[in-house]
Every structure is written in structure tokens, then in C-alpha cells.
Amino acid sequence: MARSTLFRVLRPLSPRAKFTIGILAFVLPVGVWSLVSYVPAVWHPQIMITDAGSVSYLDAGSHMARDAFESEVADARQEGRAPPKGVRANPIYLPSPGEVLKAFYTSFTTPPETKDGQWLHQSLWHSIRIIFWGYVISSLIGVPLGVLCGAYAALGRVNEPFIEFFRYLPAPAFGALMVAILGIYDGPKIAIIVIGTFFQQVLIIANTTRKVDPALLEAALTLGTRNRQLLTRVVVPAVLPDLYRDQRILLGWAWTYLIVAELIGTTSGITWFITQQARYQHFPNVYAAIAMIGIIGLGTDMLLAVLGRRLFPWDRSLAKFA
């Protein structure tokens, strides 16, 4: 693959290059991570103690800075005591890919730490339900409202300035208010996701609706289409593939509000799992949980992309980037 064929403005890649580069997108960051984790010369700024020797405040398994360790070793040697032993290690907050991979499996097989705690799969399922309901409630109102705002200038004018103002208000700021109104369980969490998604949704859907090709509207008018039919038979089908794409992006948005939403009231779901594991300093579990959110998010989006291609076989812009 010559450089000249890889870097051409707005040219599609060959299928092979597309596949290889797509794999590299994941391999490269994991490679850097492995390098930092397994090659001590790259970073490893700390020492993990394997034998405390004569130093009373050290425990096997604890971490300490390299220079402090070296001065302890020097002191012990000078005074003829047993020196502490240790191996170079990264800080505890950066586990190696292998540890995280292992945690991926063990976090599912490890029972909850407390007896009223939840298994990881239960936490994940709870989070998915929060996202689902937040997204569905937001879409049930946001999509029709957005389409109407886009189609009818008067409706857009009466709604959009207010929504434009509202979307700058950070959704988590409504946390306390939502708890006061909806209690401490799932209600306020779903509400935060709705607040975070809804206002963007109306504006994005309205803008997409405005992009309908006016020539198609004129053609429909000359064929005798009137009022409501113009909306249901022309505007909506014409922008449907784009609405679908918008909805996919907005689903990603809903996920980003999940963690703050779940911190509100009683911490729950995957956020509860992450904070709990971080408290016990089980950082491989924390990374595994974060990666799981990514995998679920990406997996859903890829599934929706495939579904989109089947739903809208006429859509050229989808085919181009498939």
C-alpha cells in the first residue's frame, strides 16, 4: 500500500485497506498499553514489594516510589540490615491488558462483596434498562416534535429558541430536583437521561427534517398531495434514513449521561459496580466494566447499522459508507 493511495482526499479505501486499518484502530492502542505494562524500561515508576526485609512499614504486595525504595535499600545495606526486595511495577491504577482480560471473566464469576450487593450482569442489566427507558421516553416525544418543528416553521419558531436555551443547561444540574420530584430510585436516573437527550434530539431532528429535498415536495404537490399527506407520505419517508442515523448518534449520547445519572439518588447499575470496585482498589475490574460499556455501545450501534441497511435499501449515503 503506497502512501499515495492511502492519503487521497475523500477517496474511499480498498476493502483490504479498510479491514486492515479497522483492525489497527484497536490493535495500536492495545499495543501501546501492552508496551507500557510489560516492558519495565518504558515506564514502571514504582516498585512492588515482594519481601519487606527489615523495613517495618513495608508490606509485601504494596507499591512505593522507586527512589524511596532505593534509598531504603541503601540505608539497610549501610546498617547491615536485610534490604527489602521488590520488582518494578506500574501504579496500581494502570493494570496490564492481561489482568483486565482476566478481570473480564472473573468479575462475572465473583459473587458480590456484600450480601445485598449485585452480580455484575445484574448491574449491567439495570444500566441497560435505565438507558432504554430514558431513550425511549425522550424519543417518543422528541422525534415527533422535532419532525413537526422542522416541517412547520411556526412550530419550530415557537419551540426552538426555548429548547436552544434549555440544552445548554447541564443535565446533571437537575439531579437534586429530580430526586425531590421522582424519589431516589430509577425515576430521577431515567429523567436525567431524558433531559440530556431530549433537547438535543428535538433540534437535531428538526434540522434533519429541514434538509428534505424541496424538489421532492414540489413533485408531490404537483401530483395532488395535500397538507398532512405531504408530511406523512413525503417528508417523513424522505428523511427517515437520516433520522435513523441521528437516533443512533443520540443513543450514544444517552450512554454518556448514564454514569452521572446513576450517581443520583442511590447509586446503581454499572456505576455502582465501578465505584465499589474502585473503593476496593480492584482496578482491573474497573477497566473491565468501562470496556463493557464501550463494547455494549459499539455492539448496539453496529447492530443498528446493519439493521438500517436492511430497513432502507434505497439509501445511497448508507451504502457509500457501509
Add this chain to the structure above:
Amino acid sequence: MNDIVIPGHLLPSYREQSAAVRTRFDSLKARELILTVSKLHKNFDTDGKSTVALKDINFTTHRREFLCVVGPSGCGKSTLVRILAGLEEHSSGDVLLLGQPVTGPGSDRGMVFQGYTLFPWLTVKKNVMFGLEVNGHGKHESEREAMQWLQLIGLEKFADVYPHQLSGGMKQRVAIVRALANQPRILLMDEPFGALDAQTRCRMQAHLLEIWRKIDITIVFITHDLDEAIFLADRILVLSAHPGEIQELIEVPVPRPRSIAQIVTAEFLATKARLEELIYSGGHEPAEGEDYPIMQRMTNVADNVE
């Protein structure tokens, strides 16, 4: 225009009509009026400035007439056909379809646009069914009629194909029957073949004449291609630019049925010479940015290409 010599003095007048052509025009003019346009004015208001797009347009079309509208760019021919379709409002004057004033778009006037306006989410058959369905025909009836129309133009094999799978010419053929399926009184066509390549355009012109011969339809056809206008039209409405005014309504003396061979006949050339005289020697100044300067030489003086 200098190097093409049209021997005007050798041509008959474009007003001379053979007996057959004259008889045809007499019977055409005896038919009932479909469209009456009288004292039509159109002003555009932009930034508080009013420009006259169309000024005092008067003409009529008879049933099953083929009328072409030609004129230089900016003469308002597209505006005219959009007013007839009801897609734009006129400033004053009357547009009457069978005596009824045109107030907005409606299924009694079909339209074919220059750009491809088939609905991309509908198959070819469902595109043709669209007009029937929105006008209250049942699904089965619409489907049956749509298939008949597709058979008429020989595209029934493509009934279940999406528009993006069709060539440009096929798209316009479907667009024509989609408009005709509503059985409009008049078919308005705004440079429908403008985006097609030369060969396809030629075949489409013959195809359109074939459709027009077989169906009770009156056609108003906008074009800037003079050959196309002469080949298709009974009468040609010539507009001038700034403001758009009628220069002449020419009765095409080329006899029917038309064939591509007629393009070199005396009647054809005489009509074309008259159209060129009207359109290109209108004497109006070129608009700003549309005058082409004599360029400075940037090559060796000995290195000539002509």
C-alpha cells in the same frame, strides 16, 4: 456565429406553411382551449428591490397541442411554467385551466422537472401509484393502473426496482408516466431532458412524441435547445429576457409525423434561423461577468494552434 453561414436568402420564410400543415393548424385551433394565460405579470421582491420577471404574457393552448417555450437564460421560462403548475404565485393577470383560475398546485396539471424527482424510497411502481393513491384511489386500482402505464412505456420489468437503479433516461420516463397517471389535462415539462446525454435526449424526444400521439394530453415544454423545440412543438413561444416578454409565437411549419431526418429540411432550418435571430440578436447587453474578454497571449508567437 461568424463561421456558420446560414444561407437565409435561400430559405423559405418560416411563415410559409404547406397545405397539410395549414390544415393541421386550423383543426388544432378549432379545438377547445385548455390553458388561457392573459396579462400575466410576475415581480420578484428581493432586498426591497422589485424586478420584473414576466411582463404581460398572453397565450392560449388548445387541446392536444404541443407548445414549447424557449428563450435566453433569465427570461423567466421556468418561472412561467412554475406559475402554471401553481408552485409560484403570479403578481397579476390570469391563468385559467379550462376556464377555472389556477390557485395552487393540483393533480389536473402534471409536471416533470429537470432534476430527478422520483421518490427514492418508493419502487418504480409505487412512484407511479403515488399520485393515484393521494387522490383517493384504492391500492389495488392504483397498482393495476400503474402497471398499465409502465407497460405503455415498456418499463414493466422495472416495476419493483428503486429509482437509484435506473438510468437518467429511464428515471425521466417514469417521471412522465407518474405525472400522466393522474390523467391531468396538461403536462408541464421544465427542461426534462436537460440533464441527459445527447443520444438519450434524442431518443427521449421521439419517445415523448410517441406518448403524446397516443394520449389525450396537452404539453407545455420548456427548453433552451432550439432543435428540441422545433422537433417537438406545434407552436413555439419565444421569450426575451429582462423583463421576460413574449417576442413571438411561432407556428412550426415542419409537417408531422416528425422524424430526425427533418432536421435538415428547409422548413426546419428556416424556423431555426428565425429562433436564433430572436434569441441571440436580441441586442441586450451581456450581464456583468458574462462578457468574455480577448485574452492576452501566453505562448510563444510562433507556436500557433490555428
